[in-house]
Amino acid sequence: MALPAQKQLKYWGIAAVVFAVVMWALGDVLLPFVLGAAIAYLIDPIADRLEDAGLSRTAATATITVAAVLLFVVMLLVVVPTLIYQMMDLARVLPEAFNNLREFAQQHAPSLFDEGSRAQQTIVSIAQTLQSKAIAVLEGVVGSAVSLVNVMVLFVIVPVVAVYLLLDWDRMVARIDELLPRDHAPTIRHLAGRIDKVLASFIRGMGTVCLILGTYYAVALMVVGLNFGLAVGFIAGLVTFIPYLGALIGGALAIGLALFQFWGDWWSIGMVAGVFVIGQVVEGNFLTPKLVGNSVGLHPVWLLLALSVFGALFGFVGMLIAVPVAAALGVIARFLVEQYLDSRLYQGKAHNDAD
Numbered sequence: 001m002a003l004p005a006q007k008q009l010k011y012w013g014i015a016a017v018v019f020a021v022v023m024w025a026l027g028d029v030l031l032p033f034v035l036g037a038a039i040a041y042l043i044d045p046i047a048d049r050l051e052d053a054g055l056s057r058t059a060a061t062a063t064i065t066v067a068a069v070l071l072f073v074v075m076l077l078v079v080v081p082t083l084i085y086q087m088m089d090l091a092r093v094l095p096e097a098f099n100n101l102r103e104f105a106q107q108h109a110p111s112l113f114d115e116g117s118r119a120q121q122t123i124v125s126i127a128q129t130l131q132s133k134a135i136a137v138l139e140g141v142v143g144s145a146v147s148l149v150n151v152m153v154l155f156v157i158v159p160v161v162a163v164y165l166l167l168d169w170d171r172m173v174a175r176i177d178e179l180l181p182r183d184h185a186p187t188i189r190h191l192a193g194r195i196d197k198v199l200a201s202f203i204r205g206m207g208t209v210c211l212i213l214g215t216y217y218a219v220a221l222m223v224v225g226l227n228f229g230l231a232v233g234f235i236a237g238l239v240t241f242i243p244y245l246g247a248l249i250g251g252a253l254a255i256g257l258a259l260f261q262f263w264g265d266w267w268s269i270g271m272v273a274g275v276f277v278i279g280q281v282v283e284g285n286f287l288t289p290k291l292v293g294n295s296v297g298l299h300p301v302w303l304l305l306a307l308s309v310f311g312a313l314f315g316f317v318g319m320l321i322a323v324p325v326a327a328a329l330g331v332i333a334r335f336l337v338e339q340y341l342d343s344r345l346y347q348g349k350a351h352n353d354a355d
Helices: 006-027 026-053 058-110 118-145 148-178 185-224 229-238 245-262 268-291 300-341 346-353
Strands: none
Touching: 006 026, 026 185, 026 300, 058 118, 058 148, 058 229, 058 245, 185 245, 185 268, 185 300, 229 245, 245 268, 245 300, 300 346
């Protein structure tokens, strides 16, 4: 005999509360395991294709691991040092660029900087806020993420977790399917399939889009001659998963640096702007429709809300699980709406009488 709906809601509610408490209390400890699980999920289709080609699961996992190690070594030797140097130089140049912008504004709009004016007070307030936020972020980074022990733990544990989970991924999914409540197993499988489709389209698709656009921005900006092209391309590609935000942040940063570097050379400045215009055209008309599709169902506002809420509650780990949770909640919400539209509560007595 199935449990009453009230008891089922009670048990599922308790499970949700326990999950939230564990995430809040053990977020930093769980970070390597969440990252490892995310990596295993992302590359599981590659392992499945290698299995279809005739390899065993162990051989497929070993092949992917060797390829990933070789790629990591190449990136570590070729790209990472240059990226680090450019990021450090960028952090040093930005204050100078801001001062030049302030001097330019003082020359062309001196009334904005009159002592005691509302504009002056606003500018000072913004500068103080940015300074305090920057100091807080820097203290947090130095205190945790850049800690040598934490970094070494991530570099050691994350690959090990990813390899083990990738090796046992299909068996874990099968085992979880065996443990589903029999009465609700078909519905849970249906919802899980829809959630997986959304995640596969968004995470894998947008991950590929971010990689392609980040590489394009970095190479194109370096070809144009922008001093920090690799760093700007990395930043723009990293935040491309939020629609328009990558181009907005990357474009504003690149054009600002181009004005600082090429002032008076409007052709070079226009070429920098053109790089992002071309990138947006290619992304909107080719990359996103082809790799992500139009039925993802993750609205940018919903995604930003999930990132903000889970980031505030659970820190960096919360931001990592925000996208899967947002996708799951979106699928469940659409499923509940479908059930409501088919219910007597929505259709009413007149519809039932017509039947």
